[in-house]
Amino acid sequence: MGVVASYIRDIKDTVSSTFEGMSITFSHLMRRPMTIQYPDKIPVPIQETLPHRYRGILEVDLDICTGCLACERDCPITCITIGIDMNKETKQRYFTHFDIDVCKCMYCGICSESCPTGAIRHSTEFEGASYNPAGLVRHFAPQAANLYKPKKGGETEPKLITKVEIGQAYMDEFATPDGGAAEEK
């Protein structure tokens, strides 16, 4: 009897589970799709929909970069190369180049943690398509640019005030080893 009972139960299970499964898939047919049609048919730009702490391609605000080379030293895979030279007459140091190889970068965020001014940080840019690897090397100092020197008692030049504030805000919020979790508590 047990064999017959299990035989009939098998048939019942097949029919009922197929019935239930088909009702689930049919209900999904009625819902809106979860996916979006990247890159064109989207209501808002994709950058604005990214998560709060998204780590995109690195960007550098050279106006507030002190040239301390902390990021270059801390980078585990040496994807940052910085060249600094000094003008012999004015004793003004300047960048000869500031390159980040996005091909190598693994988006660990250690450079942005060690940066004292928040000049180097993750942007929300993620579209890194290029026809050759050389196109993925980002040159942040296309021509020679002077180093930033923090002033005692806060920045006074109006053009730089906002930039310093943005960098400070980035450091406070993201560029800590725990990602700002301690401050939230």
Added chain:
Amino acid sequence: MQALLDQMMKDGAFAGVPREVVYAIAMVLSAVVVLSVFVAPLAGVTSWLERRVWARMQSRVGPNRVGPQGILQWLADGIKNIMKEDIIPTAADQKLFPLAPYIVFMGFLCAFVVIPFGADLIVADLNIGILYLLAVTSLVVVGILMAGWSSNNKWSLLGGMRSAAQIVSYEIPAGLSVLTIVFLAGTLSMQGIIKAQGWGPWDWFMFHNPFTFCAFFLFFTAALAEGNRTPFDIPEAESELVAGYVTEYSGMRFLFFFFAEWGNLYVIGAVATTLFMGGWQVPPVTDNPVLLAILQFVTFFLKAYFWVFVAMWIRATLPRVRVDQLMSLCWKYMVPLSFICLLGTIGFMFISDQGQRIVGALTLGFAIATVINFFRRVGFQFRAAKPELYWRPHI
């Protein structure tokens, strides 16, 4: 068709041409017309619709770029495949390998000879219609086995062997389920079977008695298995066999296999409609023959296409079965059950007409209750299992 040709010959057209030649040319021409006007767009649109339906059931969008809502996607795919290089591997059998796709295609296309689209819209109303259909669709297995063997490839051979085993096994429940209807209708002719039914669901063979109701589902499952459809697509199971018997094919020949597969879906739907759902029967609303023919065609097409949709739906729902599960499902469950259905229908035919009407009405009531229950379950799933849209509510 033949009557029209006879009339034209009587009127003096094709003077001096032998009768048989005229018939042969007419047959070839009508085959070309059927192929290019009906079957090719049908298989193509089915492929597009399947991808769309499947995508929506998986909460995706699906192909929607070529033409309005992507409806011309099949043309783009077809042109791409035709323009690709047709590779015949050096180690493959040089004669059988190129031939196999055409055998598969022929097996599916021959089925269109007996599919009745309307009271007068049928290529040939053979008196052994359904038997002919079962026979020619079995030709597909020859083509698949040929493709599998001639590819000289382990995956292809395994796929071909699996397909042969599967189709031969599932012929039995399919044939027995068809036999219940043949007993009830008393004829093998497709038109005869349809004429034995009525336009209303209460006159369909599907709701004639509980046994034919079960036989319908057995037939549909077996037909899906014969058409190598998910969940029974083990001959081309991509998780184990790369692409089964089509592994070595490319370009146009590859296209022919899938052309046949998607076209076959419509054949499955059409046969299910003919046998169980009253075919082209429409209520007597008009006397205009043209209007009536259009109405019949639309009715038949919608009924048949509904089952095509169900096949897509099943594909989105059920996982692929294993080979041993496939065989045990066929031999341990479907063959005995279809025998029970056959014997039950035979026994049922001894009951009086009055009793038959009552049991038929009860079966129909059960079916309606099942459908209502189904939509209640859909509503429940929709409310209870609605996923939260995480941080992106605007899509």
